[in-house]
Amino acid sequence: MGFLKKLFGGSARDGRLPKAEADTQGVYFYVQCDRCGTPVRLRADKQYDLINEGTGYVWHKTIVDSRCFQRMPTVVYLNNAYEMVSQEITGGHYITQDEYEALLVAQRPVADQKTDEAAAGA
Numbered sequence: 001m002g003f004l005k006k007l008f009g010g011s012a013r014d015g016r017l018p019k020a021e022a023d024t025q026g027v028y029f030y031v032q033c034d035r036c037g038t039p040v041r042l043r044a045d046k047q048y049d050l051i052n053e054g055t056g057y058v059w060h061k062t063i064v065d066s067r068c069f070q071r072m073p074t075v076v077y078l079n080n081a082y083e084m085v086s087q088e089i090t091g092g093h094y095i096t097q098d099e100y101e102a103l104l105v106a107q108r109p110v111a112d113q114k115t116d117e118a119a120a121g122a
């Protein structure tokens, strides 16, 4: 694993999440914590995180949200086009990207939204 890390630039994977649209190596999942309602975006790397099972892929992950730190173990089954076929999750549930973004907006402090409006108008 050490030489692979060197080959691919070390800590790049641990950096900030790239934009989903420009990221052909990543598959994105959106989950909401059942306990505190926090939406979580997950990135699975097609090369490193997904297990190829011939007819598709499997992704194993224990998701931890950033508010109540609940552990949400999950297994996702994908087809060869990296589309979710089925999933199992404990402690949370899967949501769509649209639902995720709506939850983020809903959770933003009101002050932030006002600042944005002022900046857009200027």
Ligand SMILES: [Zn+2]
Binding pocket: 033, 034, 035, 036, 037, 038, 065, 067, 068, 069, 070
């Ligand atoms: Zn939570």
